[in-house]
Amino acid sequence: MRRIAILAGLSVLAGCVSGPDHVPPEMPLPAKFNEGSAKADGDVSTVAWWTAYRDTRLNGLVTEGLSENLSIQQSLERINAAAGNVTVAGAGALPSLTVGADHTLNGSMGERRSTIGATNTTGASASVGWLLDLFGQYRRSKESAQATLDAAYSTADVAKLTYLQDLVNSYINARYYQERIALSRANLKSRQETYELTKFQLDAGAASRLDVVQAEGLVQSTQAEIPGLETNFRVAAHHIATLLGKPAGSMVAELQRGGSQPVFRAGIVSGVPADLIRNRPDIRVAERNLAAATANIGVAMARLYPTISLSGSIAPSFVNPAGSRGGSLTNWSFGPTLTLPIFDGGSLRAGVDIAKSDAKTQYLVWKQTVLQAVEEVENALSAVRRDAQTVAALRAQVKTTQETLDLSTASYKDGASSLLDVLDAQRQVSLAQASLAAAVQQMATDYVALNVAIGGGYNPGGNTAPAKPVAAKASTAKAG
Template sequence: MAASLLVTGCSVGPHYTPPHLFSPSSWFGMPRKQTTTARGRAPESVPVAAEPSPRWWDQFGDPELSALESRVASENFTVRLATIRLAESRAQVREAAGPQFPSLNGSAGYTRQQFSSKEFERGLENGISSGALGGLLGNRNTDAYRQEAGSLRIPPIDTWRDGIDASWELDLWGRVRHSVEAARATLKASAEDRRSMLVAQFAEVARDYMTLRGQQAQLAILRDNLRVARDSVRLTRARFTGGLTTELDVENAVSQLDSVAAQIPDAEQQVAVQINALGFLLGEPPQALRTELGTAAPVPPVPPRVPVGVPSELARRRPDIREAEAQLHAATANVDVAVADFYPRVTLTGAFNFEALSLRDLGFWSARAYSLGPSISLPIFQGGQLRGQLQLNQAQQQEAALSYQRTVLQAWEDVDNALTAYALQQRRRDADQRSVRSYARALSLARQQYAHGLQTFLNVLTAERGLFGAREQLATSTTQVSSDFVQLYNALGGGWETTFPEARTASR
């Protein structure tokens, strides 16, 4: 034991050092200053370098969305499966740590053995002095037994045994320690995977909620467009009755009405499908959330300021980066294990037993038997197995290193794309708002002129179609702005801090 303590520092292998992470001073896609639109109005929402809130969905100010998000961690199937995988990794750490300690096994046994006459005869010829047959003969002269060996009937022999066996491998080269290190790194990767699942499901619920509210807004627009189309039908019929226009205008107005009405069933179906999608994310059966979400509500507006933090915090906040680093750590530790397999293994073994031919003698001190001693195992020829395992682990380490670099680069790309999309989508929404106002004014003027016979109904139809399309585009861009807000926080890796605190996970 003293010798093992002296050589505990003789671990072999490359050993793990945390990789250096590049971090710029500012976000690539972050606007350097607040821009203005063509009419001098500032955008509604601007990212700022402030500490982001872990409960980012509360910034929408929508109690229904916050209530849905509060159920994700406990009810979402993907998160619950990741939690079970984390428990599996925790058990694997305990399993890998077992060889660090001596192994003790208690055993007890009873054997009833019948020897044959031929075996007894061979034993006499060879000279029996010990063992079960020796105990049967004792110190008596064997000559008489030799004469009667062929006809002698040997009674069964009972053997009783109980005791303790112990073994302990001296971890001279760090093989066991590195195995535990790899298991703990894998445990950390599982914890980060669970966090990644939670971040993704938070974002998925929020996106589906925005989509639902957007589809409900589209349905409301279609119904309002239906009302506008009915007004046009009444107007054309009144003018046709008064002889001021032809039946062609009436049929054109009716066809416009039917075209709008045909879109409503599809919109209602999309709303129902989206409610079921949210229910599935929360582990609910179909139609379970219809009462809760069936009533239409506007798309939650984005806040004026969006805290996104600083770039140096990205690696700390993104669970996928932390997971990739843990996987690199585990792969490096496995290389250490493969290198240690080339070195000798020293194992201390011992046993202490009581053995007797009768149960009543088993407890006597004279029935004791023990063994103690070290053993050494040195790999001499394994057919290339150890070399192949080392090369495999080294290749897996290189793969983990490249995967880590790719994950970090992907994270920067995700954030940059999200910041760019969030800024540009607001510009599109502002343009759609101006388009709706212009088409609404054009439709009002076209109707007035048509009512006074100054324009044909074709101009009214054109203005109606333009207004209908502009309204749908505005609803789509408004929904997309809120969805891009969700995507931004998904790229930043926010949402897991208060649900799965790092200290809580690390302490297990």
């Protein structure tokens, strides 16, 4: 009866798990973004939003980089390491068995180097140990390791999202600098024509030397800006190659073939703030880190309580001395070991306090990550909804300045206006064109920022392994 009572007591203790259980955090969020709709999004991780630019070259680069980008590959390797840690964390609560065998020949050598009294000894050993996880230390350790593994999956998604933003923005920049180079070369041709016209009129007595020098200076200033633009284009092309896991110079020739500036042709979709908790991988990372920290509280608390381990061993051996009959001997042992922490200077209790503080910190990190995500979407929405107005106004300005230049040039040829009017009109055209190209670039990058902010596109088509789902959600009640 005593043995039954002891076993029953151990089974009850084995069901105990120290520390709090993880509860998905909650915090109040608005029903919609200020400039968004009240319609919730689905799983935007599968949406290939960059196809809205309708640029097949960009589409190909994105697909290539998702499998070749070195940062993504590193994050995937960290998943393998985290998976191994789950096994390591859970192994402590399982029985261990170690076996071994040996054979030795013992003797002594005389002056004639003959063997005297040789003895053959053959032995084997087996030992077993089992630490009873009465208060859930190893169960909480495995729970923490599993949460860390989930965070590693989501961290890989963060790496993919970071790659998408970096690559698409770099491509947008490369095409922007190509547009600026083309505009500068066209302006250079126009200003050279004006310079030649001014020299002709100087010979005819219709222009002054000052007019010629001013026209020549404008040509020189245009020539001076082209090398810097070409350098910036190459820098963007070099970075694209690096993102694809290639040598920096390998993409220059391909991108020099040219292409128009990317302009997205799709609707603006933002979802609602609550969608971010499901779709943003960095928020899932923060939530999983909180789960791991909560489990570590249980690990620290379990160390305050006694531990019982069962261990045993058996070691048979056979001895065969020379010239006599052999014999055998078997040693064995089995028994429990009780370890009770009595005085440790307060280190174990301090470990619990540290674990609790770390969990509180991780909750605050999660909350901050959510609020930053909401801010990023609000900022991107505000920008995207106004970019088109800026681009439209600048297109009209380019048209107006070009018309002014045409009229000024015709008037100058007729002798009705000065060269200064023509040069000023050329400067205005150049400035308006550069502003328009910059606005188109900004509109394209703001669209990238919006889609990255809502957590879109890191699992295009659903072809790659998705991260494990997380139960976190937003609500109108504040978590404690």
